[in-house]
Amino acid sequence: MMQPWIIDARDLDINQPVERDQILSTPAIEDFLDFDNKNKTIVAAPKGYGKTLLIKYKRHSYEDRGYLLIPQNAMVDVGPGTAPSLSRDQVAYMLDEQDFWATVWEVSIALSVIKHHRPQLSGPDALPSPESDALSNIVTDARLLTPFQIFAQLLHLTPNGFFAAKRFLQSALLPAYGQIHRPTAIFIDNIDEFFVHHIASRDSRSAYHGVLEPSYWYHAQLGLVSAIYLLRAQNPHVKVYAAIRIEALNALRDRVPNAVNLLSQTSVIHYDRDALTAIFRRNIELERTRNLAMPDAKEPFERFLGPTSRALRHHFTGVIEPVEDFLWRHTLGRPRDLMLIGERLAQRPASQRHPDQVRRTVLDAAREICRLYIAEIAPHLVWFDESLLFPLIRWNVLPLERLAAISEEYNRRALGHVPPLDAEGYVHVFWDLYRAGLLGHVARDERDGRPRQIFPTIAVDGHLTFKTRDVLPPGATYLVHPVLASHLQQVSPDFVSNMDTRNLIAPGAAWRDDDGMRFVAQGDIRGYSQLMADPGAAQAFSVFFRRLVEDACIHVQFASVARGDDVLIVDHSAHHVIRALRSIVASLRNSHFPQCELRFGLDWGQVGSVPDAAGHPIPSTGVPLRRAARLEALARPGSVLMTDIASRALSESGESFEISEVTSSWPGGPRRRARGWDVGKRPGSEKDLVLQQLFTLEL
Structure with a gap:
């Protein structure tokens, strides 16, 4: 039986198959998991959306169907550590060569498939000798079997070695790849983490990793998407499935000529409030009876937390809200956030899950979610000095003039002066918070014209990326997300006393203007x-x-x-x-x-x-x-x-x-x-x- 509250699907190994009823169904997820749908080969979502769980289930669905599965001793193919250190010359030619990443992935996947089907690579199975000795060593090394293992080694090639690999792909690998007739399925994951050090530092060079180039994080993922699309035409018997970050897809979709074709093979995952609530309920069903506050209760939340915590009163507005709404608005819309909250609640003795304890536990978990999320996304953004900015945000509702005053004061403290708003040196701190989904705004709902709270999400807003500039929508009122607000309560002394008492802040919630x-x-x-x-x-x-x-x-x-x-x-x-x-x-x-x-x-x-x-x-x-x-x-x-x-x-x-x-x-x-x-x-x-x-x- 699957354990509840699994935060990271990497904890699932090949001996622990994923059951279908453990995965919530949405149209995009159904498209990706449908065995007969061979068009959807890429799953894209932000971190924490369960991409690894989905691709592991996809692999499980191919078992006992006559397919050769790659990798054979693990559920998915992941990078061997982190990307190799690179020299300045290597970085330069990788940036100049537009199809570098797609070509390297094509070589990696095609060679991996050939090695699995022709393990000896001798006699009639022999491939022609590549023009590059370094490439020849990769081809003949029996230890390099999976696409990611080969890919990591190809990154060491010199420019001459890369062009030799490109010629080798066309002259030898693709013809041999096209002759494979046994059904084969490949599963690739964690490309973002393989290149994370390229975006994790503000410096352009690392003593350990060599020259750093943030664009690699994006290009390596999109290159894989392009390679999968190109290889589909070479051999219909080989299926390649991969998980990538939606941020990479959004950032580059407008720069790629065949973006429409690449998007057509991609399932973009998004969960609404009801879907996330259903995920939480399913995990309650997996809980041991002895860890339930009221085992005989029919309603899952009452069973898990007890009847007194079925609804909670909001301290600042006085609003009574169902506990599932309270849990949901203290997440960033990611299943991983709910799993963290559920795990923290499950660690509390069942007899102690009274309203105050539930509230404190969720707020503590939300602070952890906030800190982890900020550390995760900061490398993608211009970002700012949190120790300077966060104490300045003393309200969870920010009229435009208050937001402008905070931004001005931040620049004064950070730079010693306040540049003009349109100056290159001006730090637009709230652009970052908005792009990250930690700042929202009040806008009229297109459906009924009523004011509503809007928080951006990269998973839904395809136009929004971590690189988008001038993102703040025109408006008079901006809102601090409850996840960030939980953190600010500890770092800004006046934040609690300045919380808005009219509106409960939550994505999509109605907004009440002051009627006097x-x-x-x-x-x-x-x-x-x-x-x-x-x-x-x-x-x-x-x-x-x-x-x-x-x-x-x-x-x-x-x-x-x-x-x-x-x-x-x-x-x-x-x-x-x-x-x-x-x-x-x-x-x-x-x-x-x-x-x-x-x-x-x-x-x-x-x-x-x-x-x-x-x-x-x-x-x-x-x-x-x-x-x-x-x-x-x-x-x-x-x-x-x-x-x-x-x-x-x-x-x-x-x-x-x-x-x-x-x-x-x-x-x-x-x-x-x-x-x-x-x-x-x-x-x-x-x-x-x-x-x-x-x-x-x-x-």
């Missing part, structure tokens, strides 16, 4: 005047109460304490406001001042604001401010007295509140009149403060 509607809670303390009779107690209470309100309102847009006991709380979120009120009341009751009891008035509606000296919005205008103040004076201690408008807004928020309608008054409460409840300063003094209905909520 706010809940307004005005409160005061019953018994405060008696407390004031003791100056020492009054001073201690004042300090205590301000800190209490500040701690309770950490996610509230505005909160203030005036005149010692007057509390004003303003926010768009019903959850944030009611949670803050309950926290303040509970803390006060459990303090050294239990004789002090809070009461609140609550309303909902348009609230205007003006900026203070620091630019923070201060509520200044709006009927809800006045009505909440009048209701507070009439509320019972330990309760909230609210308008019918506020009651409806609370009910429509999706929260569960035990709200009851006021049917009779109490001492000091509102007065019942023929027109409704009079909450004005004087009977009938303000018509808008005569309300048809009032409601209460006990705290």
Whole structure:
């Protein structure tokens, strides 16, 4: 039985076959895995998308069908270590010769097939002697059997040796290759890792690897695609399958004359949210019973995590989201990310997978995903000094002017001055973050015209590559991906307190603009005047109460304490406001001042604001401010007295509140009149403060 949460398919060996039901089906995957579909020979995707798993399954599907499989002692052919060190002259001719990489791969594949079918290469099986001694040694070396083994040696050839190999391909290898009649299948993987050192360094030379050329990482992969396409016409009995990175395909597709033909043999893999969720569910099915929080539950996530963690409340917005949504948005859309998260959760004792523990575990895993991803893609990008940039990003929502200010400050710190935006030396830090999918933006959905959160992905956006310039779409609002946000929470001190409390950031999620509607809670303390009779107690209470309100309102847009006991709380979120009120009341009751009891008035509606000296919005205008103040004076201690408008807004928020309608008054409460409840300063003094209905909520 396959183990769950396999992060790297290289852990699967030839004795551990891949079962079909372990692979999620998408149209592109079905095209590649379909045994009868001989047109799709290349699988392309970013790192972490399961390319190795797919090509290993493809090899498994060819077993017991009469095919000669290459390699014979492993599931796929991978590079022997890393690419050999190269001299400056070798690099120069490789760059100048347009068909170098395709030719080298053609020679490697054709010679490998011939060696497997003519193991002696003598007598009638003998090949003509190549013009190059170095090439002759490769041809006759019985240890060099697989395409990748031969390919690595061909890279040592001098320019003369390469042209000799090209002539040898045409005069000897292709004719012999075309005469192979036994069905043969070859499986090649990990070309990107064979050349990774060419992009992993900013230097042009390495003491160990020699001259470094980043374009090799791209050209070597596309050269293989071209070679496979060319060899198909030489012998229909030989099938060559390979896995490559989509970044290489995207970067070079516009530069290759026959790009359409090459793309026609390629399956580009992409997973949407539903597909990734299905992958996670399948891995839960593979879990041992003793590692399930609720083994008898029918629903997989409840079985794995327990009923209390089936949905999680977002700390900053108050939104309750299914746990699978929480998991998904803390990935970069790659199966590998979900496998990492699943593995970390599975390592927690099943009895401890309560909401807080699940949340912490996922955020820790997201930070690891972020760090690994940044290390992986940084060589492809211009990149930047993370220690300078990341502390500057103190918000997860960045209006255009804020984004421009961060970019300017980064250049000032990194360069000592700020070049013009169009200058060659200006570092466009957010280009890199956008290309990497770590920065998104708000745009109108083409389907319904509503604003939606868009995060780019190289797997889907064929025009987007790691080399694309001027990539930021015009817009007013940019967004930090939750994976990067989880990392920034640790490196930027103010990031948590500046998190947006209106929108839960997630690729594809709807975007709510600020409509100015706010809940307004005005409160005061019953018994405060008696407390004031003791100056020492009054001073201690004042300090205590301000800190209490500040701690309770950490996610509230505005909160203030005036005149010692007057509390004003303003926010768009019903959850944030009611949670803050309950926290303040509970803390006060459990303090050294239990004789002090809070009461609140609550309303909902348009609230205007003006900026203070620091630019923070201060509520200044709006009927809800006045009505909440009048209701507070009439509320019972330990309760909230609210308008019918506020009651409806609370009910429509999706929260569960035990709200009851006021049917009779109490001492000091509102007065019942023929027109409704009079909450004005004087009977009938303000018509808008005569309300048809009032409601209460006990705290």
